[in-house]
Amino acid sequence: MKRGRTATVLLLLAAALAASAVAGLALGPVRIAPGRVLDLLLAGPGARGGAFASIVWDVRMPRVLLGAVVGAGLAVTGTVLQALVRNQLADPFLLGASSGASAGAVLVIVFGTAAGAGAVGALGGAGVPLAAFAGSMAALVTVYALARRGATMTTGRLILAGVAVQYVLSALTSLVLVLSASPDQMRSVLFWTLGGLGGARWSELALPAAALFVGTGVLVTLARPLDLLLAGEEGAHTLGLDTGRFRAAAFVLTSLVIGVLVASSGAIGFVGLMVPHAARMVVGAGHRALLPVAALGGAVFLTLADLLARTAAAPEEIPVGVVTALVGGPFFLWMLRRSGRGEGVTG
Template sequence: MRGGSGLLRNGAGPAGRGSAVVVAVLAGALVVAVVAGLALGPVRIAPGEVVRILTGGAEPGPLRTIVLDVRLPRVLLGAVIGAGLAVIGTVLQALVRNPLADPFLLGVSSGASAGAVLVIVLGIGGGVAMTVTVPAAAFAGAMASLALVYVLARGRSGAMTGARLVLAGVAVAYILSALTSLLLVTSADANHIQEVLYWTLGGLGSARWHMLALPAATLLIGTLVLVTLARPLDLLLAGEEGATVLGLDTGRFRAAVFVLTSLLTGAAVAYSGAIGFVGLMVPHAARMVVGAGHRRLLPVAALGGALFLVVADLAARTVAAPQDIPVGVLTALTGGPFFLWLLHRGRSAEGAVA
């Protein structure tokens, strides 16, 4: 694959210039986006009042309930999942040396969807219990697909290459997507179909405080661990042979990081559904700003992913209010034109070189 060299070329120009400024700007923009996410909605709340509520200066009342109990968990979940998906996508693009890699490339998302849809269609748990059984089933499905891909991707020698990972992941994803569709079309309950459709498109509308702790802790810790892997990820971009010569056990490293990123993807998808394009688009944008070096790239990708998903979710619940659009629809509508622009940009660069 030529993805690794492409990753290096895309960020070679601006690498190392002003990364601290970029981080500061993104952090400030994220704070503004969080406040906007808490202020805007069917009930508009002044930003100053939002700050008073967050700092404990506001009296108990309906506005305080809206901010703290309804909107804040949703905004925080969006920020955590956005950061996690962006970092996972960045790592996977280096891991398999393919610029089109994202958190859903390796079949984990399809496994999570199959698990969740199975519980929804069968009505396991029912009522309030569904808020526990659906994420649990989604995570179990993600882990089952992880195990299957892991077994299929290992060669006879036990080595795991990027190409085998991608092929095994795509194959498992298609099979599980077909099973999900089969479950959906054989369901006789229209309410199930509506719920499954919303879940598979991705959304944050069900976020509550009791759902936030597990994915937040998992994604934050996992993201921090991935950030510490900047140097071996840089070595992978130099190629399989080059990384081995420089002392990296590529097979063992790739297997360990694959398991970790799959666990994190499962945790994210279990609570938000399949929100696509965040882990595919944000790493490319971050790489164009700060270059391909992962020590600079990963923090920028994390902040960029958090900012992007918070803003996308804000648009999802305000553009057609009171209708709550699945945020995955908006990320896809944004991601498609972004990649068309990248394609045009690549053609322009090739023409200039010619």
């Protein structure tokens, strides 16, 4: 019965993703009839359709695909982080992982340009994702260490540690920009602090897509250990799980995925908070069903959020991170009030 329910939810989300993708391809400064979009899709990338074919295949398709990939990845990593710290308020953005990844990427962008052929410049195209991963990992480890006291971790300490780390990293990023960045760099780096999908290109889709599919595939195989963590530290130990080693490995994997995604889209907040919670309400807390449902839900959510960002104030474009924050901020406050003050968890 539960498998049938999960399959039904996945089919509905897949249909919603297809519909939102068609809407994303059809709507914008230049509107294209959905029927015409479907014709161009069936004709393939080499379709002859003049400006419409170019708009659909060269401009909007990479953006829609990147939005789906980033949304799915943020939802999956948010789901895993909530299990690792045993707190439903955990999120890549709130725990500083996105800010850490952004700070790492900005450092490479600014100093990598100055380094030219030096050590940073020699990293080439891998420099930004590697720096984003390192920043994401450092932020997560710092927040976890600050929030944990003995065997307990309260919601208050977790959120305060995440906010504190975010402020420090944001200040570091701002300092680097003010002291070292050129005006052109400052305009381009604004992307990292607000998040956006406008720079999507076909050539840049392979890395985030690989990070999503490989990372999600591995995490789905770890569904049982993630479920054991929800039972508590002692229960997980009794059932044979080395919680310390497992948490360390899972933190590294989620940091890698987050770093690659942020390197592609900038810091987009609250997707990893809202979507896992909604998925959990539908299919329960078991991660074998929860992770794929969260992935599809995140893809749908960010695709629609980006569509709203492109069309709400046309011809101007709102950064998609602003849209997700406007939705996620009130949701976070509701979750915080619902969780109760000072609620402790063991972890």
